[in-house]
Amino acid sequence: MMAEFKPNRLNSVVDEMNTCTACATCLVTCDVFQVLQWDSSSPRGRVQLAYGLYTGEIEPDNSVLTRIYQCTKCGRCEQDCPSSVKLLDIFEAARHDLFEAGYRLEKYEKFSNKILTEGNPYNGEEPRWKIFGREPKERAEVAYFMGCKVAFQEPEMGRATIGLIEHLGVDYTLLDETCCGAPLVNAGVSDEEIRKIAEENVREIENRGVRKVIFSCPSCMMSFRDLYSEFTDLPFETEHEVEFFQNFGLELEHTDEKVTYHDPCHLGRHYGIYDEPRKLIARVPNINFVEMENTREKALCCGAGGSMKLADKELGIKVGEKRMKEADGRTVITACPNCKNNLKISGRVKGVSELLYENLKKE
Template sequence: MAIFSELKKYQDMMDFCGKCGDCASSGTQITTAKRHVTKPCPVKNVLGFEAYDARGRILILKKLIDEKLDTDNSILKWAYTCTGCGSCKETCLAIEGGINTPLLMEALRQDFVNQELKIEKHQQILDSILQNNNPYNEPKEIRSKILSGRKFNPDAEYLVFLGCTSSYRQQNIALSTIELLDNLGIEYSILENEPCCGSILKRYGYKNEFETIARKNLELFKKNKIKKIIFPCAGCYRTFKIDYAELDKISIQFYHLTEFLDQYFNENFYKFKMKHHKKISYHDPCHLGRHSGVYEAPRSLLKRIKNSNFIELDALRNYSHCCGAGGGVKSSEPDLAQKIAVNRNEEAIEKGIEILVSACPFCEKNLKDGLNGANLEILDISEVLLRSIEKEMESQIMDDSESEIKIGKKYMKFLAQYPDIFSDLVTGSILDFAIYVKLDDLEEERPLCCFNVLRTENGIALKSGKADDPDLELAVSTDAVNKLVLNDTKSDYAKQFGIFYNEPDEEDGWIDFVLHKRTKTLIKMGYGKFAEEAGILEDEDEI
C-alpha cells in the first residue's frame, strides 16, 4: 500500500471542498466579479469524466489517503493528466484564493516518486537533464549552436536565459528574441553553458532533484554576479521567480521578455505596423498569467501594432484556458495535450482571429500541434514584434515619441503636484490612465501612452504603463489633458473633468472610463467622492 506523507500535509485544504462543482461546470456559467466563465477545466472538457476535474480529483485523493482505493497503473496514469494550470482555483469559493488542486497533485506525484512509482518517460527525461542539461536528450554541446559562435559581454547589465525549449525545439523564439533585442540596442549576455531550470522535474514530482538543480543554478548566477535576467520562456520565468524563491532569498531581478519590453517601450518609443492588416489575439500562458500575475504587458505590446485589430478571446487573463502542454501532460499524454490545444485554437477561430500570439515556447509548440490544418497562425510575441517593428522609420519614430513622452509626462507631473486629487481613495487603490488622440483610437484601443496611479499610505505613486489589475481605466483625449493640467485646485480639476465626461466633444476634449470593479465596491474605496464632486455621480448614498 502506498504511503501519502506529502499529500496528507494538505488534508485540511481538501476538507474545505464543498463538492459544488464550480471547478468544472458543464453547460452552466459561473458568475464572477467581472464576467461569466464556462468549463474552466481543460482536461475535463476533453475527457468528460468527473475524475478529471478538481472536485473529482479531491474525492479520489481522499480515498487514496483513507486506503479505500488501490494504487495501480491506472491511478499513476490519472495522476499525470492534470496540466497544473490552476484554472479551477479561479472559480473555487471554498477558501480565499481557491483550493490549490495543482499543489495537491504535485504532492501526490512526490509521494509516487518517493516510492519509485514512476512513469518511464519521466525517468528518461530526468536522466537527460542530469546528463545533458536538457530534457530532450540532446547533446549539451550543441545548446549554443544557434548563437553561431557569437561572444557576449559578461559584464552586460542583463542576462538573457533562453531555456531548453527555445534552444532545442522552438529555436525561432530564441532567434527572434535575440534579433529584437539587438535591433533595440540592448546589451546583454547569454551563458555559454546555460543550464536547465528544472521546472518539469518539479511538475513531475521529482522534488529533491529539482531543488538540487535550483540551488546549483542560483550558485552559478551568484558566481557570475548576475543581477537581472530576461526570460522569453514563461515556464523558466515562473520557475525562477516563484519556485526558486521558495528555496532561498534571491536578490536577482527577473523579467519576462514582455515585462522588459513593455517597460522599455514606455521609455523608448518605437512604432510597429503589420505589412497586411491582421486580427490578432493573445493566449495567456498559465505560468506567466495565473501563476505569475503578468497580464497587461503582453497586451500593451500587441496593442502598439498598427494595421492590426487586437481582439480578446472569451476565456482570458486568469480565466484563460490552458494550452494543454503543462504539468508533464505533453510528454506523458501527448494525445490529450493536442486535443486541449484544438479546443483552445477553436476559441480563436470562432472569433475570426488570424494570428494567435503567446509568450511561451511550450504554448506555441502545443498550439501549433493542435492546428489540424486550421487557417490560424500561431506566433510567439517576440516574432510578432520583430515582424512589425518599423526599423526604416527610426528618425520619425524619435520625433513621434517626443510628443508621446511630453503629453504623458505632462499629465503625470501635474497629478504628482496635486496628490490630493486621490486623497479620498483607500490605500492600495490603483487606476490606469490612457491618453488618446481621437475617439477612433479609443474604439480600437490604441492609446498614445499609458500610466497608472497607485494610492500609497503616504500619497501616490505614478508609473508608466498599465497596471495588471486596476480598479478602473480612464481614457482621456489629448485635448482634455492639455486643459486639465492648467487647473490649480482639486475642485477646479474635478469640475472640468466632469464636463469632459458629461459633455464629451471631439474637438474640445473628452473623458471615458471602464470599471473593473462593481460600482458599490469602487464607492467604498473612495472613488465616489471625486465622482460626486465632478458631477458624474449625483449622490453616492443613493447607490
C-alpha cells in the same frame, strides 16, 4: 522492488483535501474534464484520488497514476473554487509522493533522468547558446534565460527575443544554463534534486554580475521566482520579456495581419500579466486585433502545461484544438514557448517577440 506507498507530502495537504465540499464548480471550467468527461479526470476527482492514496484505500496502479498526471496545472480550478481549496498543492503532493515511492509512469521517469544527466529533456546538444552563435560574456547587466523549450523546440522565439535585445542595445549575455527544473516538479522529483539545479543556475548568473534576468518562458520564470527562492536568495531581478520590452520604444512597420492573443496560464492566471503583451501587440501600427471568446482569468488552457502530454499526448492536443477554435482563423500571438508548441499543431501561432521582431523597422 517498489517501495510501499506511504504518504509524505500528502500529509501536509490533508486539511486542504478535507475542505473540498465536492460542489462540482471546478468541473465546469477544467479543460481536461471537459474533454474526458470522467469524474476521476476532474479537479474534484483528482482530490478524491489523492485522498484515497493518503488513506491507503486506493492502490497506486497505472490508471490512478494516469489520472493524477492528466492535469495541465493551469490553475483554473483553484481560481474558481468557492472553498479556496489549494488544488495545485494537492496535485503536486500526490505526484511527489508517487514518484518518490517509485510509482512512476515510464515517460516521466525517462524525461526526468534525461534532465538530471544531460541538462535538458529533448536530445538537445549543450551548451545551448551555440544554437544562437553567441558565447556568454564574462559580465553583463542583463541575462536572457532561454529555457529548454525555446532552445530546442522553438528557437525562432529565441532568435526574435535576442534580435530585439540586440536592436535595443542592451548589455546582455546568454548563459551556460541547465533546465530550470519545472518539468522535474511536474514529474514529482525530490526537492534535493531541484535544489541542486536551482543553485547551479543561480550561481551561473550571479558569477556574471547580472542584475536582471529575462525569460521567454513563464514556467522558467516561475521556477526562479517561486521555487528557487525557497532554496536560495536571488541576487537579481526577474522579468518576463513582455514586461522587459515595455521599457523601450520600438519603431515598427504597419501590418494588416489578423491576430488574437492567447493568455498563457502561468503568465496570466499565476502572475496577473495580462496587459503587457496586449500593449506590445497594439504597438504594431494597423494590426487587426480581436480578443478570443475566453480571455485573461477565463482563458482556456493550451493543453501543454504540467508536462501533461507525457501522460496523455492526445488529450493535450485536444485541449489545444479547443482553444484554437476560438482564434477563428486568426494568427494566435502568445508569450510562452510551451503554448506555442502545442497550439501550432492546430493553427498559426507566434510569440510576441516574433511579431515585434518581424515588424521592426529596418534602417
